[in-house]
Amino acid sequence: MTQALDEIKIGGLGVSRKRVEDDRFIRGKGNYTDDITLPGMLHMEILRSPLAHARIKSIDASRAWDIPGVHLVLTGDMMATRNLAWMPTLSYDTQAVLATDKVRFQGQEVACVIADDPYIAKDACEAIEVDYEPLPVIVNPKQAVAEGAPVIRDDKENQADNVIYHWEVGDAAGTDRAFEQADVISRLQLHYPRSHPSPIECCGSIADFNRATSKLTVYMTTQAPHIIRAAVALVAELPEHMIRIISPDIGGGFGNKVPVYPGYVCSILASILLERPVKWIEDKTGNLISTGFARDIYLDGEMALRQDGKILGVRMRCDADHGAFFSDAQPSKFKIGLLHSTFAAYDIPAAHLRARGTYSNKAPGGVAYRCSFRVTEAMFFQERMMQAAADDLGMDQAAFRRMNFVRDEDFPHRTPFGFLLDSGQYRKCLDVGLKAVGYEDFRKRQEEARAKGRLLGLGISTMTEPLGAGNSREYDILGIKMFDSAELKVHMTGKAIVRTGARTQGQGHETTWAQIVSHELGIPAEDVVVEEGDTDTAPFGMGTYASRSTPVAGAAVAMVARKIRAKARRLAAHLLEVSEEDIEWELGRFYVRSAPDRGVTIQECAMAAYSNMPDGMEPGLENTAYYDPPNLTWPFACYIVTVEVDPATGVWDVLTTVAVDDCGVRINPMIVEGQIMGGLTEAYAMASMQFITFDAEGNCIGSNYMDYLLPTAWETPGFELHSEVVTPCPHHPIGAKGIGECAAVGGPAAFVNAVIDALSGTGVRNIDMPLLPDRVWEALTYRRDISGAPPVATDD
Amino acid sequence: MTVVYDDLGDGVEEGAVPVRRIRFTINGRKKIAEVEPRLLLSHLIRRGLGLTGTHMGCDTTNCGACTVQVDGKPVKSCTMLAVQVDGHEITTVEGLAMQGAGGPGGVLHPLQEGFKEEHGLQCGFCTPGMMMAAKALLDENPDPTEEDVRWALSGNLCRCTGYQNIVKSVLWAAAKLRSQSPDTPDGSQP
Numbered sequence: 005m006t007q008a009l010d011e012i013k014i015g016g017l018g019v020s021r022k023r024v025e026d027d028r029f030i031r032g033k034g035n036y037t038d039d040i041t042l043p044g045m046l047h048m049e050i051l052r053s054p055l056a057h058a059r060i061k062s063i064d065a066s067r068a069w070d071i072p073g074v075h076l077v078l079t080g081d082m083m084a085t086r087n088l089a090w091m092p093t094l095s096y097d098t099q100a101v102l103a104t105d106k107v108r109f110q111g112q113e114v115a116c117v118i119a120d121d122p123y124i125a126k127d128a129c130e131a132i133e134v135d136y137e138p139l140p141v142i143v144n145p146k147q148a149v150a151e152g153a154p155v156i157r158d159d160k161e162n163q164a165d166n167v168i169y170h171w172e173v174g175d176a177a178g179t180d181r182a183f184e185q186a187d188v189i190s191r192l193q194l195h196y197p198r199s200h201p202s203p204i205e206c207c208g209s210i211a212d213f214n215r216a217t218s219k220l221t222v223y224m225t226t227q228a229p230h231i232i233r234a235a236v237a238l239v240a241e242l243p244e245h246m247i248r249i250i251s252p253d254i255g256g257g258f259g260n261k262v263p264v265y266p267g268y269v270c271s272i273l274a275s276i277l278l279e280r281p282v283k284w285i286e287d288k289t290g291n292l293i294s295t296g297f298a299r300d301i302y303l304d305g306e307m308a309l310r311q312d313g314k315i316l317g318v319r320m321r322c323d324a325d326h327g328a329f330f331s332d333a334q335p336s337k338f339k340i341g342l343l344h345s346t347f348a349a350y351d352i353p354a355a356h357l358r359a360r361g362t363y364s365n366k367a368p369g370g371v372a373y374r375c376s377f378r379v380t381e382a383m384f385f386q387e388r389m390m391q392a393a394a395d396d397l398g399m400d401q402a403a404f405r406r407m408n409f410v411r412d413e414d415f416p417h418r419t420p421f422g423f424l425l426d427s428g429q430y431r432k433c434l435d436v437g438l439k440a441v442g443y444e445d446f447r448k449r450q451e452e453a454r455a456k457g458r459l460l461g462l463g464i465s466t467m468t469e470p471l472g473a474g475n476s477r478e479y480d481i482l483g484i485k486m487f488d489s490a491e492l493k494v495h496m497t498g499k500a501i502v503r504t505g506a507r508t509q510g511q512g513h514e515t516t517w518a519q520i521v522s523h524e525l526g527i528p529a530e531d532v533v534v535e536e537g538d539t540d541t542a543p544f545g546m547g548t549y550a551s552r553s554t555p556v557a558g559a560a561v562a563m564v565a566r567k568i569r570a571k572a573r574r575l576a577a578h579l580l581e582v583s584e585e586d587i588e589w590e591l592g593r594f595y596v597r598s599a600p601d602r603g604v605t606i607q608e609c610a611m612a613a614y615s616n617m618p619d620g621m622e623p624g625l626e627n628t629a630y631y632d633p634p635n636l637t638w639p640f641a642c643y644i645v646t647v648e649v650d651p652a653t654g655v656w657d658v659l660t661t662v663a664v665d666d667c668g669v670r671i672n673p674m675i676v677e678g679q680i681m682g683g684l685t686e687a688y689a690m691a692s693m694q695f696i697t698f699d700a701e702g703n704c705i706g707s708n709y710m711d712y713l714l715p716t717a718w719e720t721p722g723f724e725l726h727s728e729v730v731t732p733c734p735h736h737p738i739g740a741k742g743i744g745e746c747a748a749v750g751g752p753a754a755f756v757n758a759v760i761d762a763l764s765g766t767g768v769r770n771i772d773m774p775l776l777p778d779r780v781w782e783a784l785t786y787r788r789d790i791s792g793a794p795p796v797a798t799d800d
Numbered sequence: 801m802t803v804v805y806d807d808l809g810d811g812v813e814e815g816a817v818p819v820r821r822i823r824f825t826i827n828g829r830k831k832i833a834e835v836e837p838r839l840l841l842s843h844l845i846r847r848g849l850g851l852t853g854t855h856m857g858c859d860t861t862n863c864g865a866c867t868v869q870v871d872g873k874p875v876k877s878c879t880m881l882a883v884q885v886d887g888h889e890i891t892t893v894e895g896l897a898m899q900g901a902g903g904p905g906g907v908l909h910p911l912q913e914g915f916k917e918e919h920g921l922q923c924g925f926c927t928p929g930m931m932m933a934a935k936a937l938l939d940e941n942p943d944p945t946e947e948d949v950r951w952a953l954s955g956n957l958c959r960c961t962g963y964q965n966i967v968k969s970v971l972w973a974a975a976k977l978r979s980q981s982p983d984t985p986d987g988s989q990p
């Protein structure tokens with residue numbers, strides 16, 4: 005009897021396999037966009053607007069043209085002659101590539117210089133003279149809709165004000181009825197501040213137009229190369245088959261590298277005009293002040309409650325500040341992303357949400373920063389509201405959540421906003437978390453500490469979030485349906501290559517996709533190479549964001565492997581000279597049911613596909629699968645944080661952070677835990693220090709890493725992770741749910757709830773993030789809520 | 801770095817761009833370069849020498865992705881001028897691998913092994929700078945505590961990992977280095 009393959013030994017599902025991509029990164033041999041040098045390459049720099057809102061009276065670039073080494077100066081007027089001054093956004097709006105009439109935010113692209121050397125290009129940018137006539141500035145929705153507010157988008161016909169959209173979802177009348185029956189109505193207002201994903205690597209591109217072949221190759225920092233190819237085809241009016249987008253190694257994305265930025269477009273045009281490769285690498289300030297920000301929404305909600313703690317209904321109102329151009333990267337059907345996934349984890353009979361989007365003189369964006377289209381805002385508000393409501397009822401935080409959870413036996417469950425939840429064990433996750441943190445004991449210690457004047461706090465955040473868009477019925481971007489793809493080629497010696505339409509940015513696809521193939525086919529993971537990011541070779545896919553790689557592209561990998569296995573079965577029948585019905589499969593091997601010793605390995609089948617196929621069979625062992633998920637996936641998480649607040653300074657320290665994540669089946673537990681810790685760190689960052697805002701003149705405060713604080717190893721707390729709750733996704737081929745963003749989505753509320761809990765008894769209901777020490781001190785000292793909405797006061 | 805300019809005729813003065821000649825050692829090899837005085841060390845390393853393992857993250861000395869060693873001390877190369885390394889010795893991530901039996905760069909430094917073993921990296925962009933900062937710590941302190949490591953790396957930013965595994969990676973490397981040290985065969989401090 006042959007020994008069955010051990011999946012763990014060959015690096016299959018559930019193995020904490022060491023990452024194959026690490027081998028190049030630890031040697032300094034990664035290949036990021038800025039590492040690429042092409043023969044004859046020129047360098048591009050961008051001149052940005054110093055003002056947030058101003059009419060451009062004139063641009064004089066003559067001194068820039070005179071600098072030796074300068075090849076081209078691009079301005080808005082030159083772009084306009086080629087119909088490229090404006091480009092479409094991913095949300096059916098338009099965005100200026102280079103400003104023609106006005107600048108609409110500080111940092112907006114005004115001109116570009118292409119030169120032999122980036123230093124020369126920067127010199128030349130400084131030599132360009134722009135005459136601006138300043139205009140009144142808008143930095144929040146209140147100003148945007150005020151009477152007499154200047155119309156920011158006067159370039160658009162029929163745009164008489166600064167409102168982009170009104171959108172609503174849910175049952176208004178049913179929600180009104182729920183509120184009529186309420187014993188208690190709880191209310192919370194907050195601002196989820198603008199935040200910048202800020203990967204350490206900035207954005208950049210190298211455009212290489214070859215006149216001889218008419219082919220345009222663009223190396224660029226993009227999470228979604230195929231979408232970029234489509235966008236370039238539409239914007240630059242080039243035929244799609246003559247465009248090749250290559251996304252090399254990416255130094256972090258977090259949503260920042262989904263949109264199309266003016267710098268990409270300018271480098272492409274420059275390369276076409278100059279017929280030479282043109283490299284553009286953004287500096288950090290350019291990245292922070294002009295590229296896709298996240299959040300910046302004002303949430304005002306009410307909850308109808310029965311005295312015993314049962315939630316009867318939720319009503320929410322949202323004002324979203326989109327900046328100067330509506331360029332959110334999100335499914336087209338939903339104007340405010342999946343904000344209506346809020347309260348999904350709780351069994352609530354009625355809910356209604358109204359949203360309004362407005363323009364302001366701030367950078368455009370609204371990208372999903374480590375989240376699935378506004379679910380971070382949704383879950384933050386949800387968990388802050390849950391805490392406020394429990395406090396209003398005088399109920400225990402954990403008991404209030406447990407009482408209202410969707411129960412294990414109630415799946416599938418339809419939320420009042422229409423989402424369908426498929427699985428979960430919410431109470432069990434909460435119980436694991438409470439036990440880990442020592443809940444009852446902590447509450448006692450909190451009491452004792454308080455008697456001595458010490459402020460301890462505990463914050464809970466429990467949530468389920470929708471990941472893995474689509475299905476294609478409901479989810480598309482600019483009409484392109486949100487499916488994904490994988491191609492698998494098994495060579496004759498049994499080695500294989502997988503390509504997908506996703507693009508890894510640190511998530512470890514090169515390691516985990518091979519593990520899925522290994523699980524499905526029994527080919528050792530080390531015999532499978534993974535390639536992504538080149539539109540000429542990868543199958544069409546929507547890219548990596550919104551935690552959709554494993555739910556969608558990962559599913560496609562499993563499905564294509566199953567297609568390969570089906571063909572291998574026919575080859576096995578041929579080799580074993582029995583009919584297909586008499587063949588059984590075990591990992592890596594087909595055998596004859598009646599004679600288990602007679603079998604062939606998957607590798608032998610692969611060889612036969614090229615050397616000994618049956619008559620009439622198409623040779624080769626290759627296939628492609630396009631996967632359109634039947635539904636979103638719904639991982640669940642419970643995060644519990646304890647803190648101590650220093651009443652003298654407002655400084656707060658994290659004592660413990662417990663994370664219980666149920667993300668279904670874990671392909672590579674080591675990588676999953678890495679994702680959770682990264683997400684928790686960004687959650688802590690948003691809650692504690694990441695602060696990017698604007699003064700009344702629209703100056704961006706937080707435009708570099710001296711002002712925009714990211715936590716270091718010194719500040720970042722330790723994390724305790726729990727993986728004991730596993731509810732496989734019922735519709736995903738390997739039961740996985742996605743994990744990349746859960747902790748960044750659910751985490752912030754746990755940190756904020758902990759600090760607010762430490763302040764209990766003061767009447768403080770809300771402090772807007774980040775909870776900087778001065779804000780906490782002010783709240784504690786003056787016993788009042790603290791708003792963080794812009795404009796911030798400046799010293800003068 | 802060599803830059804070829806357009807010939808704008810005889811009206812343009814010779815030597816409009818001043819250039820300084822510098823000599824230095826990088827990863828054990830002696831070099832001569834002609835550089836503009838304003839050229840950043842990071843650009844000399846990346847563009848002039850083609851050693852792209854040293855990354856540029858923030859331009860303001862905050863992120864540490866560009867960390868190299870100059871005469872054994874960790875330096876953020878985006879904030880040092882190339883002319884300042886005249887007569888000095890630079891080590892970059894490409895020089896971290898020991899010149900062992902496997903040929904140039906063939907044997908990994910324990911820090912490199914540690915980062916892979918403990919999943920101390922995700923996108924990999926901060927990794928070279930992290931390893932160079934960690935090397936400076938381990939050169940001085942072969943047996944650091946977790947707190948020592950966190951403090952030593954507090955000039956380097958990572959957006960992916962949350963640092964916990966980076967700290968473990970450095971401690972893994974420290975333990976391996978101690979176990980390899982001929983003075984302390986049992987791995988304990990002398």
